[in-house]
Amino acid sequence: MQEICNENGFTLKSEVYATIYIIDILIPEKKLAIEVEGVQHYTWGGDRLRPKTVAKERYLRELGYNVVHIDARDSLRINDDVLYRSTIRS
Numbered sequence: 001m002q003e004i005c006n007e008n009g010f011t012l013k014s015e016v017y018a019t020i021y022i023i024d025i026l027i028p029e030k031k032l033a034i035e036v037e038g039v040q041h042y043t044w045g046g047d048r049l050r051p052k053t054v055a056k057e058r059y060l061r062e063l064g065y066n067v068v069h070i071d072a073r074d075s076l077r078i079n080d081d082v083l084y085r086s087t088i089r090s
Contacts, residue, residue: 001025005027009029010027010029010030011027011028011029012025012026012027013025013026013027013028014026018033018059018060018063018065019063020059021056021059021060023035023060023065024036030066031064031065031066032065032066032068033060033065033066033067033068034067034068034070035053035056035057035067035068035069035070036070036071037049037053037069037070037071049069057069
């Protein structure tokens with residue numbers, strides 16, 4: 001993903017502080033926050049984000065960020081090109 005960002009003139013930063021929260025991956029030029037969510041971010045059944053994670057998303061959106069959640073279990077299978085087309089290019 002770093003290479004795709006570089007080729008398209010974007011900066012990719014990881015673990016960036018946004019006041020009280022840390023953004024996993026940030027593309028500042030697009031105001032895009034990508035959150036890689038491990039199992040600890042989901043409710044017991046694994047189908048919904050926990051309230052603390054929802055509060056973080058709400059806060060980041062209030063700061064003007066677009067927030068994308070990626071399940072950590074899927075992160076290794078996501079093709080960089082798919083991620084680029086679905087988040088950065090738009």
